[in-house]
Amino acid sequence: MTRREGPGDAFDDRIHLTAVDEFLAWGKEHSLFYLLFATACCGIELMQAGGPRYDVDRLGMIPRATPRQADLMIVAGTITHKMASRVRTLWEQMGEPRWVVSMGSCANSGGPFSKWSYSVLNGIDKYVPVDVYVPGCPPRPEALIDGVMALRERVRRYRTLGERSTEPHVVAGHEAPFGARCQLPPPDAPAGDGGRA
Amino acid sequence: MTVEASTPAGERMTLNMGPHHPATHGVLRIVVESDGEVVARCTPDHGYLHRSIEKIGECVEWPMFVPYTDRIDYVCAMNANLAYCVAVERLLASDPATTVVVPRRAECIRVLVAELNRISSHLIAVGAMAMDVGAYTPFLHGIAQREAVNDIFEKLCGQRLTYNYVTIGGVAFDLHDGAVAEIAAFLDQFEREMQRFNRLVTTNTIFRDRCAGLAVVDAAQAIAWGLVGPNLRGSGVDFDLRRDESYGIYGELDVRVPKGEAFAGRHGRQGDAYDRYVVRLLEIQESVRLCRAVLQLLPPAADKPADPLGGHQAEVSKILRKVPKGAVHVRTEAPRGEMGYWIVSDGGKVPFRVRCRTGSFTAAGMFQHVMRGIFLADVVAVIGSFDVVVPEIDR
Numbered sequence: 232m233t234r235r236e237g238p239g240d241a242f243d244d245r246i247h248l249t250a251v252d253e254f255l256a257w258g259k260e261h262s263l264f265y266l267l268f269a270t271a272c273c274g275i276e277l278m279q280a281g282g283p284r285y286d287v288d289r290l291g292m293i294p295r296a297t298p299r300q301a302d303l304m305i306v307a308g309t310i311t312h313k314m315a316s317r318v319r320t321l322w323e324q325m326g327e328p329r330w331v332v333s334m335g336s337c338a339n340s341g342g343p344f345s346k347w348s349y350s351v352l353n354g355i356d357k358y359v360p361v362d363v364y365v366p367g368c369p370p371r372p373e374a375l376i377d378g379v380m381a382l383r384e385r386v387r388r389y390r391t392l393g394e395r396s397t398e399p400h401v402v403a404g405h406e407a408p409f410g411a412r413c414q415l416p417p418p419d420a421p422a423g424d425g426g427r428a
Numbered sequence: 429m430t431v432e433a434s435t436p437a438g439e440r441m442t443l444n445m446g447p448h449h450p451a452t453h454g455v456l457r458i459v460v461e462s463d464g465e466v467v468a469r470c471t472p473d474h475g476y477l478h479r480s481i482e483k484i485g486e487c488v489e490w491p492m493f494v495p496y497t498d499r500i501d502y503v504c505a506m507n508a509n510l511a512y513c514v515a516v517e518r519l520l521a522s523d524p525a526t527t528v529v530v531p532r533r534a535e536c537i538r539v540l541v542a543e544l545n546r547i548s549s550h551l552i553a554v555g556a557m558a559m560d561v562g563a564y565t566p567f568l569h570g571i572a573q574r575e576a577v578n579d580i581f582e583k584l585c586g587q588r589l590t591y592n593y594v595t596i597g598g599v600a601f602d603l604h605d606g607a608v609a610e611i612a613a614f615l616d617q618f619e620r621e622m623q624r625f626n627r628l629v630t631t632n633t634i635f636r637d638r639c640a641g642l643a644v645v646d647a648a649q650a651i652a653w654g655l656v657g658p659n660l661r662g663s664g665v666d667f668d669l670r671r672d673e674s675y676g677i678y679g680e681l682d683v684r685v686p687k688g689e690a691f692a693g694r695h696g697r698q699g700d701a702y703d704r705y706v707v708r709l710l711e712i713q714e715s716v717r718l719c720r721a722v723l724q725l726l727p728p729a730a731d732k733p734a735d736p737l738g739g740h741q742a743e744v745s746k747i748l749r750k751v752p753k754g755a756v757h758v759r760t761e762a763p764r765g766e767m768g769y770w771i772v773s774d775g776g777k778v779p780f781r782v783r784c785r786t787g788s789f790t791a792a793g794m795f796q797h798v799m800r801g802i803f804l805a806d807v808v809a810v811i812g813s814f815d816v817v818v819p820e821i822d823r
Contacts, residue, residue: 347483
C-alpha cells in the first residue's frame, strides 16, 4: 500500500478510500480557475505568471473571463474608490466557495498611493475578504505563485459538507522560523486591522 | 466597413463593456449603444484607475516622483522615467548654476533601455491585439520575448516592471558585466523570433482581413483628434519626436520613421487597424536597429567622469533641493506616443505642478468617433489597435 498523489489512502491503482469532503477539497485545490481581472501594473505580472515561463496552467490555474466560472479572484493592481464597489460586485457573482488573493502593495494597503492619493482605496480587504496577501510592487510571478501555494493549503482544508472554520489570512513569503507560514490575526480580531494598521 | 444605424434611438440596446472585461486592457469602461450588431454610439467612461498621480507630484520632492512615473505607464516604465527626467533636466538648465550635464555613457544607456522597453511594450501591444481578435498564442509568444527583456532589466536594476532606473542627471546603475554581449545576443535571437511571429500573425489572412479597413482614421482626422505616436504614424503622418524634436542622443542617431501605407492590401486603407498594427511591428525593427547603433556608440565604462554612478548623483541631489523658478514643457516619444511633462517650479524642493500628457488619453477620446458604425465584435479589435493603457488615460 503506497501513498499516491490524491486524497485518502490508496490500496491499488483503482481504489482510494477517502472522505467526500477531502475528495472535493482535493479537486478544488488542483483546479483553481482564476478570474482574468487586472487593474494596474500587477496585471502585467499576472499575465506573465500565466505566460510560458511561469505557466500557472500547470497548477490547474486557468484564466476565466467571467466571475461565474472562477474560484479565485486575484486582485492585481490599484483599486480606486470608483472601482471598489465593482470589485465587490464581481466577487458577489463568483460561486461559493471563492477565494481572494490580494496581489501587490496597492491591493494590500494602497501601496505608494496610500499617503498622498485622494482617490485610491487603502486595501481591498475593506470590500472583499482576502485570504492571502502577496507583498511587492509589483510582486514577481514567483511571489504570486508562492501566494497561490499558500492558498492551496487553505483550499485543502476547506470543508464543503462539514464544519467550516474561519481561518486567519496569510502573508505569502513570510516564513516563520520552523517553516510554518507567519499567520496574522484575522481582520475582525479585536487587535485591530490585522496587524497592518 | 461602416454601416449606418437604421432604427430609432428608442430601439437601441445599451451594452456595458467594462470596467471588468477581459479585452479592455485594464479597467476601461465603454458604454456601447448598439443597433443590432452595429455600434450606433460609443461612450468611454474613464476614472476607474485615477490614482491622482499628478497631485502626488505636488506633494513629493523632485526625485521622489520618478517611481510614480513608472506607474503612469508600467508597460514602458523606462520611457516614462526618461520623459520626466528629461523635463526636469531641461528646467534645471534654465539656470547655468543648476545645469546638470548627463554623462555620455548614461545618455547612451538611457536610449538603450528606452528602446528595449519600446520593444517589450510593443510586444504586449501586438500580442494583446491578436488576443483581442481571438488568437491567444501570439500573446504568449510576445510574453516569452518580453521575459527576455525583463531579464536584462532585472540584472540592470533589480526590477522587472517598475524600474525607477533613469534618474535626474543620469541612470541609477551602470551596465552590469557582460550586458553588452547579452543585449546583442538578445537582439539577434529576437529578430529571428519576430520573423516567426510575422509568419504566424502578420501575414495570416484571417487576421489581416479582420483588421483591414477597420476603424480608418485619415491623416487630417488623426491630427485634428490629437492622435500621437504609432496611431498617428499609422494614419500616414510622418512625425516622430525622436527625430523631429530630438532629446538626449537621439539627434546623433538616424531614426527612421515607419508610417501606414495600407499594408493590408486590396481591402486595406491607410490608417486602418492593420496599419496601426504593422507600424508597431516596424517600430520594433527600428528599435532593434537603434539598440545596435547605441551599443556601437557606448563609451567604455573605464571612462570615469562618464560613470553614471558616484559623486555626480550626490551633486544632483544637492541641486534638486533648490530648483530654479519657471515652467517647462518637454515632450518625448514613448511607445504609446507623445509623453509630455509640463512642470512648474516655484523654487522649492517640491514641484509646484506636474502635468503629464500621454498618448492613450487622446486615443481613448478617438473611440467615440471611430467606433460609430462598426460591428460589435470589432470593438475590442479597435481598442487593441489603438493600444491604450488605462493608467495613462486616468493617471
